[in-house]
Amino acid sequence: EVQLAESGGGLVQPGGSLRLSCTASGFTFSNYWMNWVRQTPGQGLEWLAHINPDGSETNHVDSVKGRFTISRDNAKSSLYLQMNGLRVEDTAVYFCATLTWTGDVFDIWGQGTTVTVS
């Protein structure tokens, strides 16, 4: 089965750090650009960052630039989001996703992991 599974969320105080993980299965992880997307309580979706298949290129949205870092380990089929300097407004459900643009590659989302900054 093609799936992504996030972990690492939890309760953290403002200014604290967390590292989210996302493990892929059922598809060739190393072929895909990977993304982190978050959804604040009762609100919409915000794209945060992406990383190219070999990990040599990353981009982050301005609101998290300098605080969050996306990375990957293709040998472990895993994606990561290191979050430092957390703020109350970072409270959200965090999803990893492939976000693709064609029908012949998987557009997959994980189930999400909840981060609460309080």
Place this chain on the structure above:
Amino acid sequence: DAVMTQSPLSLPVTLGQPASISCRSGESLVRSDGEIYLNWYHQRPGHSPRRLIYRASKRDSGVPDRISGSGSGTDFTLKISRMEAEDAGIYYCMEGPQWPLTFGGGTKVEI
């Protein structure tokens, strides 16, 4: 960065009746390769988003043909020809592939 504006914010629909959601971009989504990179997603409460439409009008495998996408340039539409109970939820458009990828604010479709 493209700003994606969806309307309406909320859409009550009667079972069996049609529904239409608009997504407007602040800039043309026709990219240098001539393609339009616009996806539509559906999210049910407590679930992750699921892609329904890619490249503005191409239906994903398993998506019923009562759901369709159309549009070009800056104006895009998702249509449900006959509302069914499983269609309730929040719909999002998303543009790319240049970063930052941008989602519309969402449209809540209720029975």
